[in-house]
Amino acid sequence: MKVIDILNKSDKAVFSFELVPPLKGGDINKIYEAIEPLIALAPPFINITFHRDELEYRELPDGTIKKVTVTKRPGTVALAAAIMRRYNVDMVPHIVCGGATRHKIENELIDLNFLDIENIMALRGDPIPGQRFFSPEEDGHKYSCELVEQIYRMNHGQYLDDTLTDSVPTNFCIGVAGYPEKHYEAPNQACDIENLKRKVDAGANYIVTQMFFDNSKFFRFVEKCRAQGITVPIVPGLKPISTLKHLEMLPRTFSIDIPQELVKEIRSCKNNKEINQVGIEWCVTQSKDLIAHGVPAVHYYTMGKSENIQEIVKQVF
Numbered sequence: 001m002k003v004i005d006i007l008n009k010s011d012k013a014v015f016s017f018e019l020v021p022p023l024k025g026g027d028i029n030k031i032y033e034a035i036e037p038l039i040a041l042a043p044p045f046i047n048i049t050f051h052r053d054e055l056e057y058r059e060l061p062d063g064t065i066k067k068v069t070v071t072k073r074p075g076t077v078a079l080a081a082a083i084m085r086r087y088n089v090d091m092v093p094h095i096v097c098g099g100a101t102r103h104k105i106e107n108e109l110i111d112l113n114f115l116d117i118e119n120i121m122a123l124r125g126d127p128i129p130g131q132r133f134f135s136p137e138e139d140g141h142k143y144s145c146e147l148v149e150q151i152y153r154m155n156h157g158q159y160l161d162d163t164l165t166d167s168v169p170t171n172f173c174i175g176v177a178g179y180p181e182k183h184y185e186a187p188n189q190a191c192d193i194e195n196l197k198r199k200v201d202a203g204a205n206y207i208v209t210q211m212f213f214d215n216s217k218f219f220r221f222v223e224k225c226r227a228q229g230i231t232v233p234i235v236p237g238l239k240p241i242s243t244l245k246h247l248e249m250l251p252r253t254f255s256i257d258i259p260q261e262l263v264k265e266i267r268s269c270k271n272n273k274e275i276n277q278v279g280i281e282w283c284v285t286q287s288k289d290l291i292a293h294g295v296p297a298v299h300y301y302t303m304g305k306s307e308n309i310q311e312i313v314k315q316v317f
Contacts, residue, residue, distance in 0.1 A: 001044070001090055001118070002090075002118050002119060002173035002205075003045055003090070003092060003119045003173050003175060003205070003206060004173050004205040004206050004232075004233070005173075006044045006045060006090070006297075007206060007233045007235070007296040007297060008233070008296075010044075010296065010297075013290075013291045013295055013296060013297055013298060013317070014043070014044050014296070014297045014317075015041075015043055015297060015298050015299070015300065015313055015316070015317050016043050016044065016045050016046060016047065016092075016235075016297060016298075016299045016300070017035075017038060017043060017046060017047070017299065017300040017301075017302050017306075017309055018046070018047040018048075018049060018299065018300070018301050018302060019031065019035065019046060019047065019048050019049065019079070019083075019302060020049050020051075020073065020302070020303065020304050021048065021049065021051070021073040021074065021075045021076055021079050022073070022075075023072055023073055024072060024073065024074055028075075028079065028082065031079070031083075032083075032086070034302075034304075034305075034306045035083070035306060037306065037310045038306055038309060038310055038313065039087050039089065041310070041313050041314070041317065043089065044089070044090060045089065045090040045091065045092055045119065046083065046089055046090075046091055046092065047091075047092040047093075047094065047121055047208075047299070048076050048079055048080045048083075048091060048092070048093045048094065049073075049076065049094050050076040050093065050094040050095065050096050050123075050125075051072055051073040051076075076093050076094065077093055077108065077111055077112060077115070080092075080093040080112075080115075080117060081115045081117065084115075084117065090118070090119060091117055091119065092119040092120065092121050092175060093112065093117065093119075093120065093121070094120075094121045094123055095108060095109070095120055095121070095122055095123070095147065095151075096123045096124065096125030096147075097123070097124045097125055097136060097140055097141040097142070097143070097144060097146070097147050098124065098125030098126070098127075098128070098134065098136070098137075098140075099125070099128075099137060099140075100137060100140055100141075101137050101138070101139045101140050102139055102140060102141065102150060102160055103139070103160060105141075105147065105150060106150070106154070106159065106160055109151065109154055109170060109172070110170075112172075113170045113171070113172070118171055118172060118173055119172065119173045119175065120151060120172045120173070120174055120175065121175040121176070121177075121208070122144055122147045122148050122151060122174055122175065122176055122199075122204070123144055123147075123176070123177055124141070124142075124143060124144040124147070134185075143195075143198075144176060144177070144199055145195070145198040145199045145201075145202045146202075148174055148176060148199050148202040148203050148204050149202045149203065151170075151172050151174050151203065152174070152202060152203030154169070154170045154172070155169055155170050155171065155172055155203070156169055157169040173205045173206075174203055174204045174205050175204065175205065175206050175207070175208055176196070176199040176200070176204040176206075176207055176208075177207070177208060177209070177210065178196050178207040178208070178209045178210070178221070178225070178234060179192055179196075179209065179210045179221075180209050180210065180212045180217045180218045180220075180221035180236075181210070181212060181217055181255065181256050181257060182255075183195070183255075184255035189221075189224065190224075193221075193224055193225055193228050193230070194228070196225065196230065197225075197228050197229065197230055200230050200231075200232055204232065205232055206232050206233045206234070206235060207225075207230075207232060207233070207234045207235065208235045208237050208299050209221070209234065209235065209236050209237045209299075210237060210254060210256065211237050211238055211239040211250070211254060211256060211301055212236070212237075212238075212256060213241075213256070213257070213258050213259055213262055213282070213286070214257065214259050215236075215286055215289050215290060215293075217257075218236050218290070219293065221234075222234050233296045233297075234295075235295065235296060235297045235298070235299050236290050236295055236298055236299065237299045237300075237301060238283055238286055238287065238298060238299070238300055238301070239283075239300070239301040239303065240276075240279035240280055240282065240283035240300075240308045240309070240312060241258075241262070241266060241275065241278070241279035241282070242272065242275060242276040242279050242305065242308055243272045243275060243276070244266065244269075244272060244275055246279075247263060247266060247267075262278075262282055265278050265282075266278055266279075276308055279308060280308050280311050280312055283300075283308075283312050284312050284315045284316055287312060287316040288316055291316070298316070300312065300313075
């Protein structure tokens with residue numbers, strides 16, 4: 001089932017969560033073990049992140065330095081198909097512009113279509129480590145709205161090879177990212193929402209936001225989106241804080257603020273076990289408030305950990 005249909009047809013808020021593929025050489029059974037308690041709570045769809053290749057400089061035995069391409073977390077498409085087959089749940093694999101040509105993306109979309117996966121999260125992706133700015137591949141997409149356009153065209157039977165005849169349209173529901181505190185590259189929030197409007201106008205069906213810890217910022221963001229004519233569903237994304245390191249890592253990595261009240265609570269904890277509980281309680285409060293304000297769903301970022309998400313979902317849904 002398409003995510004947009006799930007969001008529009010459900011008579012109450014639903015939850016979804018995001019998985020990270022295991023590192024290369026990792027065991028898929030550990031993914032199954034981590035998500036089975038969440039599967040038991042009946043999420044209607046699950047996202048699978050995609051991680052582009054990275055460049056590393058490695059020192060060889062003779063002392064020379066060699067630049068190598070490293071794939072750290074392969075298997076997004078295969079993992080999505082495996083989980084969908086095993087648990088009969090709709091999957092939303094991520095497709096990113098970074099590191100891919102338009103033809104590579106088209107072939108990935110064809111594979112997903114053959115697997116009867118109907119949902120896509122279309123993202124630009126971040127610069128690879130060592131790059132200050134995002135750089136697209138030659139014949140790749142610079143902006144996520146261009147990726148959305150490519151998927152939308154395929155949904156209308158328009159492939160890159162315009163000599164094809166009787167080409168079969170794909171049937172993807174397209175999700176995109178929104179930023180309640182603006183994307184870190186945008187000069188201001190107004191420009192950022194204009195960029196989001198371009199993605200919706202290009203064919204996006206719904207929006208999932210970056211994590212945030214202050215619901216008032218989400219509500220203002222939604223108001224501004226609606227004022228700009230963005231009418232598609234907007235799903236809030238949440239991440240419970242679970243360790244002291246998150247106070248530094250999350251703002252630095254995702255360009256977000258953490259409310260002072262939450263910072264004080266975390267710093268008063270004696271250990272990460274207490275911090276994890278504070279994070280759960282804060283996220284439960286956020287979730288209940290968002291649902292009370294009519295959001296169609298709440299999306300949780302697990303970042304490889306599911307125990308705290310399980311507790312939150314049990315208390316909220």
